[in-house]
Amino acid sequence: MRTIDWVDGGIELVDQTRLPHEFLRLRVTDPDALVDAVQRLAVRGAPALGVAGALGVALLATSTDSSEEVRSGARRLRDARPTAVNLSWGVDRALRQLDRGAQAVLTEALAVRDEDIAASVAMGENGAATLRELLPGRSIRAMTVCNAGGLAAVERGTALSVVQTLHEQGRLGHTLVTETRPLLQGARLTAWELRRMGAEHSVIVDSAGPFLLNRDYADAVLVGADRIAANGDTANKVGSFSLALAARQAGVPFLVVAPESSIDPETPGGDDIAVEERDASEVVAFDGIATAPEGTGALNPAFDVTPAELITAIVTENRVVRPGRGTPPVGTVPERPQDR
Numbered sequence: 001m002r003t004i005d006w007v008d009g010g011i012e013l014v015d016q017t018r019l020p021h022e023f024l025r026l027r028v029t030d031p032d033a034l035v036d037a038v039q040r041l042a043v044r045g046a047p048a049l050g051v052a053g054a055l056g057v058a059l060l061a062t063s064t065d066s067s068e069e070v071r072s073g074a075r076r077l078r079d080a081r082p083t084a085v086n087l088s089w090g091v092d093r094a095l096r097q098l099d100r101g102a103q104a105v106l107t108e109a110l111a112v113r114d115e116d117i118a119a120s121v122a123m124g125e126n127g128a129a130t131l132r133e134l135l136p137g138r139s140i141r142a143m144t145v146c147n148a149g150g151l152a153a154v155e156r157g158t159a160l161s162v163v164q165t166l167h168e169q170g171r172l173g174h175t176l177v178t179e180t181r182p183l184l185q186g187a188r189l190t191a192w193e194l195r196r197m198g199a200e201h202s203v204i205v206d207s208a209g210p211f212l213l214n215r216d217y218a219d220a221v222l223v224g225a226d227r228i229a230a231n232g233d234t235a236n237k238v239g240s241f242s243l244a245l246a247a248r249q250a251g252v253p254f255l256v257v258a259p260e261s262s263i264d265p266e267t268p269g270g271d272d273i274a275v276e277e278r279d280a281s282e283v284v285a286f287d288g289i290a291t292a293p294e295g296t297g298a299l300n301p302a303f304d305v306t307p308a309e310l311i312t313a314i315v316t317e318n319r320v321v322r323p324g325r326g327t328p329p330v331g332t333v334p335e336r337p338q339d340r
């Protein structure tokens, strides 16, 4: 299953707002409809946003001859969500080909898609190997945050690709899935993916995570990333930081699994990362039903930032960085495809 793809001159994506009740594909041929799909999380997850950004520029370039129109549409798409660096990375990578024509833009966007598929496989292997080294000789019980699976990428995903690889290797124990308030990406999407995989799992409320780590219910916490600063501080779905603190207290490894495209060498540290603030209605209501007295305000940061010193390893498709353990800093990015 591909979460997002280019089909017959348009973008097709799985509408993630409808899962787990309904598996529906959306066809997007209007660039502004793509911006809307990104903002209401019909397509979401950092790697999928990178591919959406690149394919969105291809959609623009193949639908108009005006490079000014392409550039202004690309700006709207780039700004649709602020935290996942992959979105602007994907947009910019495709846009750099504009002077060579629409076909060159599309070819680059398809390369972004194909590299994402390959990166997910490699992250799964690198993450599973890292865990086998950290936790030799036993099956591994993972705890996850949000959805970092195939639905957050083109296929397989990041942190959940590690879970899938362990499962395929017969090394996966019971997985605990934090439900991930307020939009329940864990309960709705990760549980859906684990069920399709045939992997044993239970959903837990977010606030039970730290306690269950301390009671030895999991051997590793595996999370994705929306933006990794040059010093290794990592923005991911809100709730990741509290699990990292608890994992440190419990002596449980905390792994960040993300493609190189999630690393932002231009952002020095976590304090410099823009964290998306979403609408209060997501917190004080669910599915249109109020969960707090009318007029109640809410703070709704979509992400938090985990300091590098709480991260056991950052696993990408190319390397495993161990902050504070003598590996080069994560911001020293090896050559990336767009630099070639």
Ligand SMILES: CSC[C@@H](O)[C@@H](O)C(=O)COP(=O)(O)O
Pocket (backbone or CB within 6 Å): 041, 044, 045, 046, 047, 084, 145, 146, 147, 148, 149, 152, 153, 157, 158, 159, 185, 223, 224, 225, 226, 236, 237, 238, 302
């Ligand atoms: C492989 S995805 C990594 C992150 O993008 C994921 O954990 C996450 O925080 C997604 O947030 P979302 O708001 O659902 O786009």
